[in-house]
Amino acid sequence: MDLQEKIRTIPTKPGCYLYKNAEGVVIYVGKAKNLRSRVRSYFLQASQANAKTGSLMREAVDIEYITVDNEREALALENNLIKQRKPRFNILLRDDKTYPYIKLTMGDRYPKVFVTRKLRKDGGQYFGPYFPGNLAHRLVDLIHRSFLIPSCKVDLSRYHPRACLQYYIKRCLGPCVDGLTTPELYKQTIRDVQLFLDGKPQELENALTERMMDAAMNEQFELAARLRDQIVTVHQMQDKQRIATADNEDADVFGFHYEQEMLAVNLFHMRGGKIVDRRDFFWEDLQEVLSATLNDFGETPGNLGEPADAPVEVEAEAKLEPNPVVAAPEIEEEGERTQHTAISELGEAFSPKAFFSALLKQLYLDQSYVPRSVLVPVDFPDRALLSEALSERTHHRVEILAPQRGDKRSLVDLVCQNAKQSYDQRFRVLQPGMKAIQEALQEALTLEELPRRIECFDISHIQGAETVASMVVWEDGAMKKADYRKFQIKTVTGVDDFASMREVIQRRYKKLLDEKKTFPSLILIDGGLGQLHAAYAALEEIGVTLQPLASIAKREEIIYVYGQESDPVVLDRRSPVLHLMQKIRDESHRFAVSYHRKRREMRDRDSELLTIPGVGQLTRQRLVQHFGSVRAISQASLDALTAVVAPGVATKIRAYFDGVENGNGAAPDKAAPVLRVLS
Known part of the structure; x- marks a missing residue:
């Protein structure tokens, strides 16, 4: 069936569509409230020779679609399909940095505790995410010292003959050796760690206090002292949490800088009113990718910011878009910035609102934790829809805001300035500091x-x-x-x-x-x-x-x-x-190769002496120790050689090297290349 004929059969329901090339590879994924209308708009713009969709439509030879009940489901499905298929024309999140979590391997006989950045359905229990990244490591270290749960790679499905160093320095209960701990005690400790990481300090403190009193009554003073230290640790963590939650709510703040088809985005994580971490994102050669993405918002040079499914106030949108060449954009008054100005500054190929719509979906739709406020530098049409979807997933209200003035706008401007610095450091080849x-x-x-x-x-x-x-x-x-x-x-x-x-x-x-x-x-x-x-x-x-x-x-x-x-x-x-x-790595390779060549050269030199009649291992060793090298031996006089070895052997050595120098073939063939190197 022809592609245009297939489009006529597409329903008018909400869903996702997938364009494929001649090899059957998915090259673009999009969502729509009306699938047939959205897909048809691609052909309309392609027929008008619009460069924005030309590259995509030249490669697309087939289309698939998946219908859903509503736009919110389409939003989640689009995010999953993009991450699974990684289409070439979609904006892809290529960031190595992810949120750190603490994992308890509950499927093991003796669970361990780890810091991880991957959430898997493997029976483990995950806690987090934690900001900054080293907070997770600090908590795991605290669990080692206070609760003695290990993070080692030792196989705990069987017993070992002896414990590792961690047991002897009192950072592990020793489940690797039979008799050092019991399954009941270990399970009880794991329950304590779960309460600790779940943020239930009062329940944990009550349980620890009761066990401490029992241990003291039974004269198990060492155990009672350890439980007492755990109670102190829980108290300290409670105090820190009270201080952290006394300030403002959590927020994520975005800023960007775009120039010459290259983009830098900064994300600042604010927790308790303080900036605790930041992330950098970079994209290169964006023109082809963004031009395909623009069609999801129905953008043409004469129709800036008008989505295919729902009209948006053009001037209000244009007013919010920062100048991509200026790090911290100024917010202008109503009417000062026209639609034409916004187009000329941003260029026809780059749309911040299309970009941030795609970025926020990939960042947050799969996350277990999303802050209550997300501040972005530009508004985008499905902002309210994404906000509702995130609120439903996280069970608390999530606001996605594009502030125009005030303290929140100043914060966005600050992140935009940092994005400009990140752009310069990445694309203008400025070497970062060693600490960075x-x-x-x-x-x-x-x-x-x-x-x-x-x-x-x-x-x-x-x-x-x-x-x-x-x-x-x-x-x-x-x-x-x-x-x-x-x-x-x-x-x-x-x-x-x-x-x-x-x-x-x-x-x-x-x-x-x-x-x-x-x-x-x-x-x-x-x-x-x-x-x-x-x-x-x-x-x-x-x-x-x-x-x-x-x-x-x-x-x-x-x-x-x-x-x-x-x-x-x-x-x-x-x-x-x-x-x-x-x-x-290259330095270690160079050093290894140079040492290997030296060893080969020494081997070849040593074997050359052994080819001389009357020279054995002891004689060779005595000659090399005395003269230092084969070259020195070859240049030594007969009297000098006689002082080290017997006169008959000295005569044979001198005759051997004299024959090599005269080229009369006295030396064996295998020694000839070695001598050329030595000379």
Whole structure:
């Protein structure tokens, strides 16, 4: 059936439509209150040679649609389809930063507590989100110290012969070893943690007080003291929450800066009246994507801001749109800014209201928590509909506001100024400060602390021969060459990078444990998942289970964090964090390769002496120790050689090197290339 004929059969109900190309790939997803009217408008604009929809309609050869009962359902369905299909002509949220949650693995025999950024239907219980990101890490650390619930990667489905370090420093109940705790005590502690994270301090305090009194009556004073400390912790958290909730309500504030088809968006999270965190979003080459999106709002050069389904006051909309070239737009009085002015400043291809409509859906429709106020720099037609949908999902009123004046508008202007700075830093290639890069690295890899020292390992060999490893160190913004280390692989024969990595990691960090030295903020492995798991196995053998560990693959430039292998970190190619990781990885590779070449050269030099009749391993060792190198031996006189070895052997050595220099073929063929390198 022809595409236009198929459009005539589309119902007039609310729903979503999906355009497909010749390969059957979905290239655009949209929603409509009237499906037939909305889809027909694409052909109307395409017939008028409108560049806004031309690219989309040139590729579209088929269309599918899904009907729903109302616009609110269409809104949710559109968001799900965009995230599943990732159509090329839709605005896609490409931000690596997500909200941190605290997870209890309730499906395990002995549940653990983790910080995670992915919500999954895996039987776990999730709490959050938390702002700023390190708050979740601080709470998990508090749970370790007060409730002794672990975050380690140890398999707790079976018992182990001995406990790890966390048990001995009293940060774990020891469920990994039979007899250290009981399932009943562990379940009771998990219930305490649930009450703590659920924000039910009074109920938790009552339960802890009752158990503390029972323990004291039974003369279990150590247990009573631990319960007393937990009560103190609950009191402290209550005081902090009272202070935080005494101020203003929570809000998210957006700002943007658009220039030369590139866009920077800033989002400030305000909690309790204070800015606690911010997020940066960036898009490049937006013209083609935005031009397709504009049609959902029925925009043409002569019809700015008039959606296909519901007319909107044009001048009121235009007045709210900021100048994309100015960071903090001024709000003009009624009538000062005309429709023509708004078009000329924003350009025909970019519509802030179309953009923010798509962005807010992707950001909030899947979130379990949405603040009561969301401030945006521009109004958009389905703002009220989105506000109703979010209020229904979160069970509290959510207001999406486009303020025109007053304190709220000043706050939006401030975020727009920050968006301008983010734009300059990203697209004008301004190098961010090292602390900013460290903070971004901490955020990307979900590290508990700011990374100050990174140790990176690489393996080098040729078909298993002369296998060596390197360790390079990055510390406080620079490579620290004084701490570089080289390793000869001693226990592995043949080609086995995994076993080689395991040996090196175990040797390095067992020595640090024995010397009671500080471990690095992050161990970085040059390789993929195999090397990463081999490194963790080595750490686990020496009882280290909480050390941050990651690997970076060479070709894909994907970062795998141990414990989160199913969700690898994919950074933008312009990201300073990725550039830092690549720099450290490349330095470890260079150092490993140079050491491997040196070892090969030494091997070839040593084997050359063994080809001389009368020279064995002991003689070779004595000559190299005395003269220092094969070159020095080849240049030594007969008397000098006689002082080290027997006269007959010295004569043969001198004759050998004299024959090589004269080119009479005295040296074996395999030694010839080595001598050319030496000379």
